[in-house]
Amino acid sequence: MLYKGSCHCGRVAFEVEGELDGAVACNCSICARKGALLWAVPHLGLHVQAAPVDLGTYLFNxxxxxxxxCRNCGIHVFAEDVAPGIERSAYINIRCLEGIDLAAVPVHQFDGRSM
Incomplete structure (x- = not known):
């Protein structure tokens, strides 16, 4: 299925192909603060529509x-593995997807804090 999403202001928009059968709520230091619900997809299924100047990157650890x-509104839209190759994953913040019933998506609690 094809899903569309964006940040709050719309400068960072994207489409992602896949089956949304669940999401992860991670408790690591950054995910706990963001409150994102993440859906892992093959990186090749993510198509971002944003000017490079509008898309910010944060790295830690x-x-x-x-x-x-988004550098304008600050919304975390997704994350990406930095490893090269086609095996890369993207982690979509499903809170940024259009038309999703969040209550219907099973959420797995992940203990990222222990990693």
Missing amino acids: RHAIQHRF
């Missing part, structure tokens, strides 16, 4: 994940 956000 081991710099293994690029946390992507």
Whole structure:
């Protein structure tokens, strides 16, 4: 299924292909503060429509994940593995998807704080 999403102001829009059968609520230091519900998809299924100047990146700890956000409104829209290759994943903040019934999406609690 094709889903459309965006940040609050719309400068960072995206489409993502996949089956939304669940999301992850992570309790690591950044995810707990963002409150994002993340859906892992193959990176090739994510198509971002944003000017490079509008898409910010935050890295921390081991710099293994690029946390992507809108530089205008500050909304975290997705994250990306930094590893090269086609096996990369993208982690979509499903709160940014259009027309999603969040209450109907099963959420798995992940203990990222222990990693």
